[in-house]
Amino acid sequence: MGAQTTHVLWEMPALALALGYLLGSIPFGLILTRLAGAGDLRAIGSGNIGATNVLRTGRKGLAAATLLLDALKGMAAVWLGEALVPGGAVLGAAGAFFGHCYPIWLRFRGGKGVATFGGIAFAAYWPIGVIYLVVWLGVLALSRYSSVGGLAAALFAPIAASLFGRTDFGVLFIALALIVFWKHRENIGRLTRGEEPKVGRSRG
Numbered sequence: 001m002g003a004q005t006t007h008v009l010w011e012m013p014a015l016a017l018a019l020g021y022l023l024g025s026i027p028f029g030l031i032l033t034r035l036a037g038a039g040d041l042r043a044i045g046s047g048n049i050g051a052t053n054v055l056r057t058g059r060k061g062l063a064a065a066t067l068l069l070d071a072l073k074g075m076a077a078v079w080l081g082e083a084l085v086p087g088g089a090v091l092g093a094a095g096a097f098f099g100h101c102y103p104i105w106l107r108f109r110g111g112k113g114v115a116t117f118g119g120i121a122f123a124a125y126w127p128i129g130v131i132y133l134v135v136w137l138g139v140l141a142l143s144r145y146s147s148v149g150g151l152a153a154a155l156f157a158p159i160a161a162s163l164f165g166r167t168d169f170g171v172l173f174i175a176l177a178l179i180v181f182w183k184h185r186e187n188i189g190r191l192t193r194g195e196e197p198k199v200g201r202s203r204g
Contacts, residue, residue: 016088020077020095024116025103028069029054032062042109050111052146052199067115070100074119090168093120097176101183112183114150117176121157124169131160144198147187154180 029049033041038057041049045056051067074096081092100116102108118136122129135156140149154177161170181188190196 012085013088013091016081016084016091017095019084020081020092021099022095023073023077023080023092024096024099024101025105025110026069026073026099027103027106027110028073029062029066029111030106032066032069033057033059036062038062042106048111049106051115055199070111070115071119071122073100074116075123076119078120078123087168089124090172093124093169094172094175096120097179101179112150113176113180114153117154117157117173117180120169120176121160121173124161125164125166128157128160128164128166128169132157140199145191145196146199147184147191147196151181151184151188 027049029051030041033039033044033054036059038044038059041047041053041057045053047053051063051070054066055063057063074093077092077096078089079092081088081090081095084092097113097116097120099110101110101113103110114136118129118132121132132153136149136153138149139152140146143149158170158173158177161167161173187196
């Protein structure tokens, strides 16, 4: 009985993490653009598989669908993780985010995590998600830089989690925000040089 309990204690959290990773690693942007005949997304614009680069194909509907699906997979991973084991929501969230940013199917070259982070924030506690969305879209509207909006939202996520008492997600969100900044390091470099294109223009 003791050995069986030990197996459950290890297996269920591991399953929450693994399933979260598998969900997160689904490259919706790449799949949708190929199905629509828009070519290989990795050969377009920045080569990123996220919604911003999908927009560079000229297919606004595909970009919106990519954004929504990337967010939904983060939400689904949180809910699935919590259903599998108490506290598994954080594991599912971590798995989904890493799966999106570093998918094994694409040699670990994935997206930058902003939409998936947003979905995780909503699933963690919807007011956190609302703050994330408002900051993201607000800064994007003011700056016209997709990268600046995403970075600002990632920065505010752990603050919002702390304000609402979700310290479990707050610690995770700090780690995720650091990864978002790392994934945007080229964008940050272009911003400092004044070379970052605004939304609706080439590259990014």
